[in-house]
Amino acid sequence: MSRSAPFPTSAPFPTSGAAAPVAVAARATELSKVYGQGETRVVALDAVSVEFRRAEFTAIMGPSGSGKSTLMHCMAGLDSLSSGSARIGDVELASLNDRELTRLRRGRVGFVFQAFNLLPTLNAIENITLPMDIAGRRPDQAWLDQIVATMGLSARLTHRPSQLSGGQQQRVAVARALASQPEIIFADEPTGNLDSRSGAELLGFLQESVPALRQTVVMVTHDPVAASYADRVIFLADGRIVDELRGPSADAVLDRMKAFDSKGRTN
Amino acid sequence: MLRTALRNVFAHKARLVMTALAIILGTAFVSGTLIFGDTAGNAYRNVSAKNYRGVAVLVTANEGIRAPGDQHRTALDERLADKIRALPGVASVRPSATGYATIADKKQRPMGEEWQSLGADFTPGKDGKDSRYPLTSGRGPAAADEIALSTKAAADGGYRLGDRVRFAIDGPVLTKKLVGTVDTTDPRVTSGGTLALFDTATAQRLYSGAGSFSEFSVGARPGVDDVELTERIQRMLPEEKASAQSGSELARIQADEITMSTRSLTKSLMVFAGIALFVGAFIVANTFTMLISQRRREIALLRAVGASRRQVVRSTLVEAAVLGLLASVAGFVLGLGVALGLRPLLNSTGAHLPDGPLIVEPASFGYALVIGVVVTVLSAWLPARRAARVAPVEALSEIDQAPAQRSLVVRGVIGAVLGGAGVATMFYVATKTSSEGINAGMAGSALVLAGAAVLAPLLSRPLVTFAGKGLARMFPASGRLATRNALRNPRRTAATASALMIGLTLITGLTVLGHSATLGVDKMMERQGLTADYQVSSEGGWGLGKDAAGRLSAVPGVAAAVPLRTVGVDLGSDAGGLTGTDVSNLGKVAGLRFTSGSAEAVRAKNTIAVSEKTAGERGLRTGQRLKVTYNGDESGAEDEKPGRAKGPKTATYTIGGIYTDNEVVPKAFVSLATIASHVNQPSLANERILVKAEPGKASGLADKLRSALGSNPLVKVKDQSVLRAERSGSIGDILNMTYGLLGMALVIAVVGVVNTLAMSVFERTREIGMLRAIGLARRDVKRMVRLESVMICVFGAVLGIVVGGFLAWSGGHLVKSSFPAYEFGLPWPRIGLFLLIALVVGVLAAVWPARRAGRLSPLESMGVQ
Structure with a gap:
């Protein structure tokens, strides 16, 4: 499988928003998340403001407890906000109830988790089309074929998750996230359970889906190498954005992380 | 390990309750049935003990079939009573005149079952009271126009003191003034029957004949052997006209009947309890299987730190035993409620169970516990063995992986063998037409069910x-x-x-x-071909006078009322019933089809129609002459109370037609005029009358029919659905x-x-x-x-x-x-x-x-x- 061009550049797919290259897919403004009360009060996010631009691959990094996962959960409509605002496109998440959030996740958001992405009872293609099934939509067959072919899953479509390797399972998960053409994909440590070769392969797919499909991807990771695939890296510490890096290399990311670590220790 | 087991039981209370519920319901059923059996048996025994208390010997008059108006007397009179009183060892003789009396309630409907509608005499002592029938209100009947009722009968019938009570014994409706209500211990009355009391002279006139009685209750002095006394009294009685039975024998007979009936009731309830437990066992086995597959990692850890397979099994079984014990105790408590609820449930379906205190034997508790624990532990046995097969290495595996599905091939083979054997057995049973296949049928059913469960x-x-x-x-x-x-x-x-x-x-x-x-x-x-809408009959054939059919056909909405009178006859060779009926209207109440001859031909006197079966058995053809011998007794007629044939013993009739077999006239029929001279007793005129309503008028006719016959409580009007x-x-x-x-x-x-x-x-x-x-x-x-x-x-x-x-x-x-x-x-x-x-x-x-x-x-x- 060639890693150089998994997606054709002359995309036959609709590339919405092409006319506005700096359009924002999602935005957090003064976003705070507080757990507990009184003595057990923990501020997980402290007035975070950030934009995720369309067709950009953003990595969120930070030591554990920095709030990077919480930021992703709040932005994805999986968790509620304590204050501030989180928007996907022009939709304010804070104003949505559970049913509306569910519909938003179903229609406009794609997810890739670290593990347990797939239903063991469904085969690969059924897992890929699950969000469309849930929404009662017919999948775009040409689009589906393209994604499946690109992910190298054509021969595995009728396999159950238990018959797939870890890398294949994660590729099915990415295919599922892409299949419904969401406005934004959130990936939570997608390579956390993979060996380095499978991980690299998966990150390559994610990376190249961004320019080719004008797909917006936000990935939480603690792995500098994974982060180096992104266009932009945001560093979180203690619930605040402390730094940002564009066009990162693994070494640059690692240096920054080390800097925070030492800062954290000296604190 | 015991601590692990106990922790597991209490760790998930909701799940514990759900699993336990299956066992609770099963054991509740078992203990409820046991307690109910003891309670019902005890109540019955109390009733029967009360009934024969103080009766050393019961002397009963043997009466033949007695027709109304017969002036007869039994062999039991005051003279005989005095002779018995004079015997050494006899303390008292209480003569009584008893029989049946069907009471109509205020709405003119008969109350109680036939054999539970008792009538007797009220015998007051010097204080005006009768110890056998303690008064609950008013006074005892003392004149010919007075009656007393059992308290419940008066209440159910809507009668108050001073009202005139309508009742019938063997013929026309009688009315008497209600002067009192009484209690009684007679089990027939306490279990839903009625009792009517008259003064002695009236009761004698109604039942045993003037001056005579139907039974003597003999009381013995302390220390007298009642069996010996019975023999002495028996020797004094006129042969064949009266018999004596000892009180202990009567009580024993009754006790035996009680034990038999309660035991069969308990047995059939136990079948349901067994089914409930069997189903419960499935639930327990399933739950433990699920529990163990959830706990694989935990079990593997126990194995890894050194627990033996046996310890794992034992720990699971201890868990099951504790669960079973708790559930059984709860089930027993619930069983008390079941036992209380069964009596009204069974009574509502027509069983008349007497009232009594709840009897809780320690054995019932023991059984409930043992059964509950054993069923639970046995159900958990297979899952427990599976738990032991969990390998210690599973504790170390990184990913939660469901255990691989074991192949269903072995199961399929076993199921196919069981089910196949069962189906084959049942096909074999299907070829059997007698009840000899019943055991094979039971075994086959169990096999089919087991096969289905396995498959x-x-x-x-x-x-x-x-x-x-x-x-x-x-x-x-x-x-x-x-x-x-x-x-x-x-x-x-x-x-x-x-x-x-x-x-x-x-x-x-x-x-x-x-x-x-x-x-x-x-x-x-x-x-x-019973096409009639109603069947009118009466107890013992009494109460339907000769004019009854005429009175019924005069009721508006009635198209035809056809009387049927059956007498025992010899048709050529063997016995059969000959029915006299209104030949011209018979077709309206019964689907008659003649294969030869016609109904018209039978209208003529001294012609007869015979059923195909009868004709076939005897080789009869239309136009032949047939000699009919009237038996003059009750043989021959099936299910019918025959009239006593009198007049000429034999007659020769012409066969006017042969008809396809018909339930209404099973053997043969003739016109009323033909049979009239052979049935002389007016009260036995009709066994039953079939009534056909005019189109669309059938519903609600029952009350009109009843009142056309003077609302006699002996008269029974049944519609099609009841007959069905x-x-x-x-x-x-x-x-x-x-x-x-x-x-x-x-x-x-x-x-x-x-x-x-x-x-x-x-x-x-x-x-x-x-x-x-x-x-x-x-x-x-x-x-x-x-x-x-x-x-x-x-x-x-x-x-x-x-x-x-x-x-x-x-x-x-x-x-x-x-x-x-x-x-x-x-x-x-x-x-x-x-x-x-x-x-x-x-x-x-x-x-x-x-x-x-x-x-x-x-x-x-x-x-x-």
């Missing part, structure tokens, strides 16, 4: 897949997910459904049998009671479904979280659980209905031997109802698990926080 996991795949296709079309996402979940663990799905299957097999089997019997009766009635019910026996009642009892098994099965679903939701928490994250709404999550539940339940119901239907079809041939009218038929509306119930049960069982699943938040259930 259920294999059957679940095609059936659930098929159902899933339809569901996936209706609910694209949740339907498909539910189907896959139901297929995920076929053993679990099947075990859960099996509990339901067993209940529905029994319910369906019984329903099909009942339906087929009713169907047979309907067809028989059609074939045998009489012929199909008490199948309907039995069926209804069985539904109630099998409902228990159904409840236990539902508990099993709830249990399985709750466990499944718990196991699939992560999956549900992921589904919620990618956009499955709460509503859809709930629907997914609900659909899985419905599929499990309907799967169990379909299996049960198929198996039950098959068993009823094959076993029905055995019924046919004792119930020839039986015709196999499937009650489709009922079967549809059962499927609907299974559907509703599925929805209800899923309420709680679905709500739990719906509440899961995506983040928490995926374990990311």
Whole structure:
């Protein structure tokens, strides 16, 4: 499988928003998340403001407890906000109830988790089309074929998750996230359970889906190498954005992380 | 290890309760039945002991059949009483004149059963009281126009002191003034009957003849052997006209009857208790299997730190034993309630059980505990052995991996062998027409049921897949997910459904049998041609005077009232019943079809029509002469109270026609004029009168018919549905009671479904979280659980209905031997109802698990926080 061009550049797919290259897919403004009360009060996010631009691959990094996962959960409509605002496109998440959030996740958001992405009872293609099934939509067959072919899953479509390797399972998960053409994909440590070769392969797919499909991807990771695939890296510490890096290399990311670590220790 | 087991029991209280519920219900049934048996037996014994208290010897007059108006006397008179009183050892002789009296209530309807409507004399002592019948209000009857009633009869009938009570004994309606109400210990009255008391002279006139009695109760002095006294009294009695029985013998006979009837009742209740426990065992086994697969890692850890296989097994069994013990205790407590509830339940179906205190024997408690614990431990045995097979290395594996599904091949082979043997046996049974196949039928049924239970996991795949296709079309996402979940663990799905299957097999089997019997009766009635709308008859043939048919046909709305009089005759060679009837109207109440000759020909005097069967047996043809011998006794007539034939002993009739066999006139019939000279007693004029209503006037005619005959309480008016019910026996009642009892098994099965679903939701928490994250709404999550539940339940119901239907079809041939009218038929509306119930049960069982699943938040259930 060639890693150089998994997606054709002359995309036959609709590339919405092409006319506005700096359009924002999602935005957090003064976003705070507080757990507990009184003595057990923990501020997980402290007035975070950030934009995720369309067709950009953003990595969120930070030591554990920095709030990077919480930021992703709040932005994805999986968790509620304590204050501030989180928007996907022009939709304010804070104003949505559970049913509306569910519909938003179903229609406009794609997810890739670290593990347990797939239903063991469904085969690969059924897992890929699950969000469309849930929404009662017919999948775009040409689009589906393209994604499946690109992910190298054509021969595995009728396999159950238990018959797939870890890398294949994660590729099915990415295919599922892409299949419904969401406005934004959130990936939570997608390579956390993979060996380095499978991980690299998966990150390559994610990376190249961004320019080719004008797909917006936000990935939480603690792995500098994974982060180096992104266009932009945001560093979180203690619930605040402390730094940002564009066009990162693994070494640059690692240096920054080390800097925070030492800062954290000296604190 | 014991501590581990106990911790496990109490760790999940909700699950504990759910599992325990299956055992609780089973043991409640067992202990309830035992307690009920003891209670009912004790109550009966109390009643009978009271009844014969102080009676050393009972002397009864032997009466022949006595017609009304017969002036006769029994052999028991005051002179004989005095002679017995003079015997050494005799303390007292109480003569009484007793019989039956049917009382009409204020609405002119007869009260009580025939044999429970007693009449007797009130014998006051010097204080004006009768110790046998203590007064509850008013005074005892002292004049010919006075009557006293048992307290309950007066209340039920709506009579107050001073009212005139309508009743009949063997003929016309009598009325007397109510002067008092009394208590009695007679079991026939206390279990739902009535008692009417008269002064001695009146009772003698009504029952035993002036100056004579129907029985003497003899009291003995202390220390006198009542058997010896009985022999001495017996020697004094005129031969064949009276007999003496000792009080101890009477009490023994009654006690034996009581023991037999309560034992058979307890036995049949125990069958249901057994079914409930059997179903419960499925639930326990299933629960423990699920528990152990959830705890694999924990068990592996125990094994890794050095627990032996045996310790793992023992720990599981101890857990089961503790659960069984707790459940049995709770079940016993619930059983007390069951025992209390059974009496009104059984009484409502027509059993007349006496009242009495609840008898709780320690043995009942012991049985409940032993049965509950043993069933639970045995049910947990196989799952426990499976637990022991968990390898220690599983504790170390990084990923939670479900144990590989074991192959279903072995199971399939075993199931096929069991089921095949069962089906073969049942086909063999189906060829049997006598009851000799009953044991084979039982064994075959058990094999078929066992085979179906073993094969259920294999059957679940095609059936659930098929159902899933339809569901996936209706609910694209949740339907498909539910189907896959139901297929995920076929053993679990099947075990859960099996509990339901067993209940529905029994319910369906019984329903099909009942339906087929009713169907047979309907067809028989059609074939045998009883087309009348009402049958009017009376107790003992009394109460229907010669003019009764005329009075009934005068009622507006009546098209024809046809009297039937049957006397025993010899038709050529052997005995048979000859019916005298209104030949010209007989066709209106019975579907008569003549194969030769005609009804018109039989109208003429001294002509006879014979049934095809009778003609065939004797080689009779129309136009032949037939010699008929009147027996002058009651032989020959079946089910009919015959008139006593008098007049010429033999007669020769011309055969006017031969008709196809007919239930109304089974052997042969002649005109009323022809038979008249052979039936002289006016009161025996008619055995029954069949009434045909004018079109559209049939409903509500019963009361008019009754009042046309002076509202005599002896008169019975039965409509078509009652006649039908009489012929199909008490199948309907039995069926209804069985539904109630099998409902228990159904409840236990539902508990099993709830249990399985709750466990499944718990196991699939992560999956549900992921589904919620990618956009499955709460509503859809709930629907997914609900659909899985419905599929499990309907799967169990379909299996049960198929198996039950098959068993009823094959076993029905055995019924046919004792119930020839039986015709196999499937009650489709009922079967549809059962499927609907299974559907509703599925929805209800899923309420709680679905709500739990719906509440899961995506983040928490995926374990990311």
